Amino acid sequence: MSDTNEVLVTRPRPGVTRIELSRPDRLNAMTASMVEELHQALAAAGTDPECRVVVLTGAGRGFCAGLDLNGYGETEGTEGLGDVQRGLATQRHIAGLVQRIRRLPQPVVAAVNGAAAGGGLALVCASDLRIASTSAVFAVSFIKVGFSGCDIGTSWMLPRLIGAGRAHELMMTARRFDAEEALRIGLLADAVVPERLEERVDAAVDELLDKPPLSLSLTKQGMWLSLEIPSFDAAVELENRQQVLTMMTADQSEAMKAFVERRPPEYGNR
Numbered sequence: 001m002s003d004t005n006e007v008l009v010t011r012p013r014p015g016v017t018r019i020e021l022s023r024p025d026r027l028n029a030m031t032a033s034m035v036e037e038l039h040q041a042l043a044a045a046g047t048d049p050e051c052r053v054v055v056l057t058g059a060g061r062g063f064c065a066g067l068d069l070n071g072y073g074e075t076e077g078t079e080g081l082g083d084v085q086r087g088l089a090t091q092r093h094i095a096g097l098v099q100r101i102r103r104l105p106q107p108v109v110a111a112v113n114g115a116a117a118g119g120g121l122a123l124v125c126a127s128d129l130r131i132a133s134t135s136a137v138f139a140v141s142f143i144k145v146g147f148s149g150c151d152i153g154t155s156w157m158l159p160r161l162i163g164a165g166r167a168h169e170l171m172m173t174a175r176r177f178d179a180e181e182a183l184r185i186g187l188l189a190d191a192v193v194p195e196r197l198e199e200r201v202d203a204a205v206d207e208l209l210d211k212p213p214l215s216l217s218l219t220k221q222g223m224w225l226s227l228e229i230p231s232f233d234a235a236v237e238l239e240n241r242q243q244v245l246t247m248m249t250a251d252q253s254e255a256m257k258a259f260v261e262r263r264p265p266e267y268g269n270r
Contacts, residue, residue, distance in 0.1 A: 005022075005033065005037070006021070006022055006023050006031065006033055006034035006037055007019060007020070007021060007022060007034060007037040007038050007040075007041050008020040008022045008059070009041050009044070009045075011051075014050070015050065015051065015052040015053060015209050016051070016052070016053050016054075016055060016205055016209075017045045017048065017051045017053070017054050017055070017106075018054075018055045018057070019038070019041045019042070019045070019054060019055070019056050019057075020057050020058065020059050021034065021038070021056075021057070021058045021059065021063070021064050022058075022059045023059070023068075024058075024059040024060025024061065024062070025060075026065070026068055026070075027058075027060070027061065027062030027064070027065035027114065027115055028058040028059060028060070028062050028063065028064045028065060028120070029064070029065045029066060029067060029068035029069075029070075030064065030066065030067045030068060030072070030094070030119050030120075031068050031071070031072055031073045032072055032073035032074055032075045032076070032090070032093075033073060035075075035093060035094055035097060036075075036076060036093070038097055039093075039096065039097065039100060042054075042097070042100045042101060042104060043100065045104065045106065046100075046103075046104045046105060046106070049269070051106055052106055052208070052209060052213050052216070053106055053107055053108075053109060053205050053208045053209060054104065054106050054107070054108045054109070055108075055109045055111055055201060055205065056101075056108055056109070056110050056111065056123065056127060057110070057111035057112075057113055057201075058113055058114060058120075060114070061113075061114045061115070061135075062113070062114040062115040062116075062120075063110075063112045063113055063114050063115060063116040063120050063123075063124070063136065064115075064116055064117075064119060064120030064123055065115050065116075065117050065118070065120055066117045066118025066119045066120050066121075066141050066142075067094070067118060067119055069145065072090075075089055075090040075093050077089070078090060094119060094152060095151070095152045095153060097119075097122075097123065097126075097152070098122050098123065098125070098126035098152055098153040098157070099153070101123070101126040101127060102126055102224055105217040105220075105221075106216075106217065106220075107128040107129060107208055107216060107217075107220050108126070108127040108128050108129075109127065109128070109129045109130075109131065109201060109204055109205060109208070110123065110124045110127035110129070110130045110131070110132075111131060111132075111197060111198070111201045112124055112130065112131065112132035112133065112136045112179075112188075113132075113133050113135075113136065113194070113197060114133065114135060114136055114137075115136065115137050115138075116132075116136060116137075116138050117137075117138065117139040117140075117141040117176075118139070118140065118141035118142055118151070118152075119151075119152050121138050121139065121140060121141070121154065121158075122151070122152035122153055122154050122157070124138070124187070125153070125154060125157035125158055125161060125187075126153065126157060128220055128223075129189055129204055129208075130187060130188045130189055131188065131189055131190045131191070131192070131197070131200055131201055131204060132179045132182065132183075132188050132190075132191045132192075132197075133179065133191070133192065133193070133194040133197045134178075134179045134180070134191050134192065134193050134194065135179070135194050136178070136179045136182070136191070137176050137177070137178055137179070138176065138177050138178075138179075138182055138187070139174055139175065139176045139177070140154060140158075140170055140171045140174045141174055142154075142174070143171070143172065143174045144174045149171040149172060149174065150171070154171065155171065158170070158171065158187075160227050161186060161187055162185045162186050162187050163185075163186075166185055179191040189204075190204075210264070210265065211255075212246070212249065212251035212252060212254070212255050212265075212267055213251065213267060213269045214245070214246060214249055214251060214269065215246045215249075215251070215252070215255070218242045218245065218246060219242075222238055222239060222242055225238060226238070249270065250268060250270040251265075251267045251268065251269065251270060254266060254267060254268075255267075
């Protein structure tokens with residue numbers, strides 16, 4: 001277990017790393033230090049051989065309210081740069097979070113416990129499985145404070161998750177929408193009452209842990225890559241290679257044997 005100032009990392013059970021944004025008094029709005037701590041937490045999870053699933057959530061009433069407009073702070077390493085250079089470095093540091101989540105070998109489950117706006121919505125979109133409390137609200141937000149609505153990967157991710165027509169409306173109006181709508185339009189896998197969120201997320205994690213680690217990792221990679229692949233045949237060839245890789249692992253044999261014997265599998269990531 002490690003406890004930093006603005007990000008809390010715990011391991012609630014074997015195979016699971018829980019990353020909690022921890023600025024509850026500010027609805028977990030992002031600062032430069034929080035973004036850096038989140039980068040570090042994600043990087044550590046990505047290289048941890050014992051970590052098979054990452055759960056991303058927020059402390060208190062919010063998931064993440066986006067950037068802290070009352071004081072974001074200075075991104076490390078930008079001292080002495082010109083305004084444009086410093087701004088671009090800061091922007092890349094923030095946006096790099098969603099790229100890091102996408103590149104993690106483990107699936108990331110977003111446990112959306114409250115407001116997810118701006119950069120918070122981007123973190124939700126970048127996650128692989130999104131489960132929310134019915135008290136959660138969502139908004140693109142960037143355009144409300146004078147920036148482009150296209151930020152932190154949202155212009156790429158949101159249309160692919162919910163369709164271009166609805167994404168255009170949400171991004172240009174920046175209106176708030178609740179968990180019920182988010183579930184209906186396909187952003188969420190499920191929405192449950194607040195007191196059941198942890199239980200529902202645990203059930204989803206159980207299902208993920210029941211799968212062979214490499215199979216799960218390749219499925220995550222393949223699903224996201226298929227959104228970028230320009231042709232059906234290219235996607236099929238990627239799938240063919242994933243199937244051959246997984247069928248040569250000891251875990252695939254164990255999964256098949258456990259399925260036939262109707263028992264829980266025991267994986268060695270081999």
